[in-house]
Amino acid sequence: MSESAVEWPAVGLTLRVDGHEYPVPQVWIGDSLLAVLRERLDLDEPRDGCSIGECGSCLVTLDGRPAAACLVPAVAAADRDVRTPQDAAFEAAREAVVAANASPCGFCAPALTVAITDLLRRNADPGPAAIREALAGLVCRCAESGRWIEAVARAKEAGVGDGGTRGPAGGDSGEMAVLVIEAGETES
Template sequence: MKVNGTPVTPPDGQARLLDYLRDDLGLTGAKEGCGMGECGSCTVLLDGVPVCSCLVLVCQAEDAEVTTVEGLPPSPVQDAFVDGQAVQCGFCIAGMVVSACALLDRHPDPTDDQIHAALEGNLCRCTGYSSILRAVRTASQPTHPNPATQPTTPQGPARHADTHQAAGGQARARQEAARQGPGGSRAAGSGVAGSGAAEWEEA
């Protein structure tokens, strides 16, 4: 077995991989949450595949490459979790990061459904998941703006300027329609409503 690239010789093949990593090797990033493979806090990579280390015996990983959160290379995932404020108590985050890194190795530009599927085995009791999902999405596109600092629209502050300009145009159209009388008002009003609907649909 190799753990984070280093060959190791576990003393007890019947021990849980989680216990060996934490107690023998001092790799405490993987946490025991449920001990039943339900929460994902103990997630590590076994030959590149996310597994719950609380369910894996050391002997089952005898010839495998085990990667814990401590052994992950630096990547946009860690930065995105911090910058996107996706970390609160931190208990689940090591497992989340491991799962996210495995996902981006397989799918560098994942869909939302792929992100949801990759993290469905990782439970978080603090964040409500929104910030975590945004962090993974940001990590897959590291040149995009940080969603924590520009949360309102995909295009950022410039979109707000466009919206204000559109609102000003609508106000002028209503004033002009009022001066033209009932017939003009209905025609102008119809056009303004259509523009407004398109704006919200794009947003």
């Protein structure tokens, strides 16, 4: 098959990012939202860590819900409310991340601010297990999770998530208690 048979269809679309409208011409239909945010709109804070949805570095919110921008086709983000970590909504969490020194190299810091904000919006008072579960999708190689837990605590003190509680529908279903003792066994 010659390359001429492979087409590169492109469309123009309008993205609503951090409250601004950006008309973007000639977007290849295979481009991810991440590629457009970074390469066309020059917004660097959704980081490009892996492009395959594994590392969480490109975290943004889409209509208020968290999403890995590398997994969202740009064409599907048109006219939806995209918030990058640069949005003012994440400012308080960002300060908490910095104060806790939760991201030594700074690469994961933007994603962490979004993840923390999202967690606190869903769950106003997460325990350590809930924090660990909520942040487990961020691959970081230089931070220690104790600092992340501290960052969440600081963000909570700063009022992140207040008034925005979406309830458990957002995904965190709280404590995981199950009956976990086998019959006839006793603890030694």
